[in-house]
Amino acid sequence: MATALFYASSTGNTEEVAHKIADKLNGIDIFNISDKSIENINSYDNLIIGTPTWGEGDLQDDWDEKWEEFCALDLSNKTIALFGLGDQDSYGDEFCDALGIMYEQIKKAGANIIGFTSIEGYEHEYSKAQIDDEFVGLVIDEDNQDDLTDERIENWTDQIKNDIL
Structure with missing residues (x-):
């Protein structure tokens, strides 16, 4: 079962985290979606998808540009883990909202979603x-x-x- 990590990054933070994750998982394939077609997702059974939250709770620009194409994918036979970046101090009322937007779409598409984590240690409003x-x-x-x-x-x-390797 092939595994790949797809991410988008504006400031470089999400890219850095994506590479750290890929390194921990022994060099899985990794793609910045600004450089690759969303359809490359179809080549993998297991996915890790990363996004920062941009603006006031929005998808990052590269994800936003490819969102319709992403929403058209059949993810029903895939196992997917998600990660997101946000700023809980400055944007505590929309902290990592893009991750939630991504989750809702992937859930709707029927994927098996893994990797939930505790909110313990974070201070945000919503x-x-x-x-x-x-x-x-x-x-x-x-x-x-x-x-x-x-x-x-x-x-x-x-x-x-x-579950993903």
Whole structure:
């Protein structure tokens, strides 16, 4: 079962996190969607999808540009883990909302979604990426908690690797 990580990044933070995740999972294929067709997703059984939240709770520009094409994909036979980046201090009322938007679409498409994480250790008011006391994937705040990034990636990749590799 082939696994790939697809991400988009505006400032470089999501790209850096994507490469750290890929390294922890022994060099899985990794693609910046600004450079690849969304249809490349069809070549993989297992996916890791990453997005930062942009503006006031929006999808990052590259995801936004390819959103209709992404929404048309058949994801029903895929296992997908998600990760997102956000700023809980400056955008605490829409923290990692793009991750929640991505989750809703992937859930609607019928994929098996793995890699939920605890909200413990975060301070935010609201997030579309939160269901009860969990996030729908790995959540990283490089602006305020960059000292926790490596540990969070390590714990999350340990959690998902048996289901995604």
